Amino acid sequence: MSIGLLITQVLRISVPYLFAASGGVVAERSGIISLTLEGFMLTGAFTATLGAYYTGNPWMGVLFGIAGGMVMALIHAVATIRYRADQVVVGIAINLLALGATRFFLKLAFQSSSNSPRIKGLGGENSVTGLDNPLVWLGLLSVPFVWFILYRTKFGLRVRAVGEHPEAAASLGIPVQRVQYVSVLISGILAGLGGTYLSISQHAFTDNLTAGRGFIAISAVIFGRWEPFKAALACLLFAAAETLQIQLQGSHVIAGQFVEMIPYALTIIALAGLVGRAVAPAALGKASQ
Amino acid sequence: MSDRFRAQLEEAVLPAVIALLIAIVCGDLLIISYGQAPGPVYRMLLEGTWGNWYGFGQVLYKATTLAFTGMAIAIGLRAGLFNIGAESQIAAGGFAAAIVGIWLPAATPGIIAVLLCILAAGAAGGGVAAIPAVLKTKFGAHEVIVTIMLNFIVLAFLNWLITAHLHQPESLHTAAIRAGFLPRLQSFLPAFRGAAANLSILVAILTALALWYYLFKSRGGYELRAAGLQPEAAEYSGISVHNVWMKAMILSGAIAGIGGINYVLGYEHYYEDGFATGAGFLGIAVALVGRNNPFGVLVAALLFATLSQGGLAIHAFVPKQIADVLQAIVIIAISAAVPEVRRLLLAGRKRVAA
Numbered sequence: 001m002s003i004g005l006l007i008t009q010v011l012r013i014s015v016p017y018l019f020a021a022s023g024g025v026v027a028e029r030s031g032i033i034s035l036t037l038e039g040f041m042l043t044g045a046f047t048a049t050l051g052a053y054y055t056g057n058p059w060m061g062v063l064f065g066i067a068g069g070m071v072m073a074l075i076h077a078v079a080t081i082r083y084r085a086d087q088v089v090v091g092i093a094i095n096l097l098a099l100g101a102t103r104f105f106l107k108l109a110f111q112s113s114s115n116s117p118r119i120k121g122l123g124g125e126n127s128v129t130g131l132d133n134p135l136v137w138l139g140l141l142s143v144p145f146v147w148f149i150l151y152r153t154k155f156g157l158r159v160r161a162v163g164e165h166p167e168a169a170a171s172l173g174i175p176v177q178r179v180q181y182v183s184v185l186i187s188g189i190l191a192g193l194g195g196t197y198l199s200i201s202q203h204a205f206t207d208n209l210t211a212g213r214g215f216i217a218i219s220a221v222i223f224g225r226w227e228p229f230k231a232a233l234a235c236l237l238f239a240a241a242e243t244l245q246i247q248l249q250g251s252h253v254i255a256g257q258f259v260e261m262i263p264y265a266l267t268i269i270a271l272a273g274l275v276g277r278a279v280a281p282a283a284l285g286k287a288s289q
Numbered sequence: 290m291s292d293r294f295r296a297q298l299e300e301a302v303l304p305a306v307i308a309l310l311i312a313i314v315c316g317d318l319l320i321i322s323y324g325q326a327p328g329p330v331y332r333m334l335l336e337g338t339w340g341n342w343y344g345f346g347q348v349l350y351k352a353t354t355l356a357f358t359g360m361a362i363a364i365g366l367r368a369g370l371f372n373i374g375a376e377s378q379i380a381a382g383g384f385a386a387a388i389v390g391i392w393l394p395a396a397t398p399g400i401i402a403v404l405l406c407i408l409a410a411g412a413a414g415g416g417v418a419a420i421p422a423v424l425k426t427k428f429g430a431h432e433v434i435v436t437i438m439l440n441f442i443v444l445a446f447l448n449w450l451i452t453a454h455l456h457q458p459e460s461l462h463t464a465a466i467r468a469g470f471l472p473r474l475q476s477f478l479p480a481f482r483g484a485a486a487n488l489s490i491l492v493a494i495l496t497a498l499a500l501w502y503y504l505f506k507s508r509g510g511y512e513l514r515a516a517g518l519q520p521e522a523a524e525y526s527g528i529s530v531h532n533v534w535m536k537a538m539i540l541s542g543a544i545a546g547i548g549g550i551n552y553v554l555g556y557e558h559y560y561e562d563g564f565a566t567g568a569g570f571l572g573i574a575v576a577l578v579g580r581n582n583p584f585g586v587l588v589a590a591l592l593f594a595t596l597s598q599g600g601l602a603i604h605a606f607v608p609k610q611i612a613d614v615l616q617a618i619v620i621i622a623i624s625a626a627v628p629e630v631r632r633l634l635l636a637g638r639k640r641v642a643a
Contacts, residue, residue: 035437075621083625088371088433089577092570093620100613107608108323215437222434257449264438271430280431 069192337602346484382546414546
């Protein structure tokens with residue numbers, strides 16, 4: 001396999017991570033824990049399939065995928081921001097909800113417990129690289145987009161203020177809760193797009209399609225120190241590890257399970273401060289009063 | 290009934306009632322969306338769980354596993370720690386119990402074999418939990434993320450051990466244990482025929498009693514709760530919060546690990562990859578609904594086990610995943626309702642006082 005094809009494989013694998021991690025950076029910088037990315041992605045992947053299947057237009061699938069991610073994000077936001085529910089508990093429940101609901105509605109819509117019928121993809125059917133899918137480029141663009149929002153807009157300034165010191169932000173007249181609502185919705189949109197890429201690029205939704213990718217994305221957010229570009233680098237690193245695992249399959253160099261552990265092990269090492277410390281936004285996980 | 294007791298009861302029970310009502314409404318909508326009538330489906334759910342001995346035995350079996358993970362998470366939360374790692378701690382515990390059960394000679398006296406297996410399960414679960422405990426107390430790494438990440442690492446490692454070394458041909462489970470069997474309830478009550486419920490439930494109840502005594506009647510438990518409520522104040526009054534956290538986290542992991550015996554010693558008699566998938570996460574819900582009280586956890590475990598088993602009972606009419614959806618809705622609703630109810634009750638009391 002040529003090095004060029006390897007690089008495109010890394011890129012393709014990284015797309016859902018890039019989308020979801022970019023979303024996770026925004027939500028976490030506003031102080032809301034993003035253990036929900038997995039659920040947002042899975043829901044987006046499923047609703048995108050519904051949209052693409054029933055309209056026959058993959059771009060409608062993209063819109064539906066965004067909507068699916070947003071609906072779950074809204075549930076999370078209302079529970080944790082309006083009702084000040086514990087963000088970790090609700091985050092985990094959102095993932096359980098997404099898994100159960102996509103299975104339930106897969107049965108309802110397609111009478112299957114494993115997969116949807118084939119849906120139309122984006123880009124040419126015969127592309128070797130898969131790079132003619134515009135979602136690949138959108139995924140790459142989501143990184144500078146989030147960076148621009150966070151560091152070059154008034155809204156981004158507010159997001160960072162709210163995530164570091166909500167009381168001070170509130171005393172300056174910043175609508176803390178509204179900023180957090182918008183941040184969580186942005187994470188829902190982006191993670192929903194990440195899920196959309198998964199189902200659209202493989203032309204179908206399959207049960208538990210995301211298979212833990214949302215947790216890899218949140219690892220990337222932490223390993224990338226809550227910075228959009230560093231998180232994106234972490235996404236590429238994790239995608240490279242996954243590519244390695246796929247390439248090594250069958251050879252007996254190293255068991256795939258050990259390569260699977262890499263993102264999680266690196267995140268723990270980063271959190272423990274063994275190689276430079278990962279410091280979370282100060283008010284992360286604390287309900288604002 | 291004293292006012293204080295009534296207020297506490299309201300605060301404990303109201304959120305659960307609200308959450309159940311919300312879940313029932315959502316359940317209605319899902320059942321109707323599937324073209325069925327809610328009434329008969331709910332009746333089937335109840336008949337398939339509490340309406341016959343087999344269903345009830347299955348509920349008891351599932352509740353046993355959830356009671357262990359729920360108590361594990363509850364003791365962590367009492368100390369101010371969130372152990373999301375029960376998912377892998379129970380797997381590690383089940384694995385260790387199976388290894389000891391396979392290794393022991395078949396002639397080992399039953400009670401000794403069972404105790405050794407339980408000890409191994411607790412040590413394995415506690416060992417897994419020691420990692421986040423050390424990383425938190427020595428390096429300040431937040432236990433939530435570490436335990437989540439560790440779940441993936443431990444489960445991948447166990448998966449490797451099974452697939453690469455220990456599995457029986459054409460399966461993902463180990464050989465059967467030779468010692469350490471916990472008899473099923475059907476050996477005492479024939480009506481439970483076929484149900485998986487076994488004497489592990491007794492271990493769960495004894496654990497709940499011991500945990501209650503430890504939490505509310507012992508000095509260690511007092512320190513643990515103090516560290517959970519006000520770490521700075523506890524430290525100031527001479528309690529080493531880091532020591533308490535180490536102890537609580539390892540104890541939490543050990544209890545989750547012992548949960549593995551329900552499947553390994555009591556039901557299938559081998560370790561199988563993924564045998565407790567979801568039990569750790571549902572344990573969070575169980576602890577939440579049980580208000581971190583060991584006996585509350587037992588009741589909450591029955592509730593969630595009823596939903597799980599009930600999903601199977603209605604599967605011919607509505608996909609069983611409706612149970613997963615409703616469980617998730619209960620978690621979200623109750624975690625939103627708890628702070629809200631507390632606030633509303635507080636506001637109401639202030640108004641009465643004014």
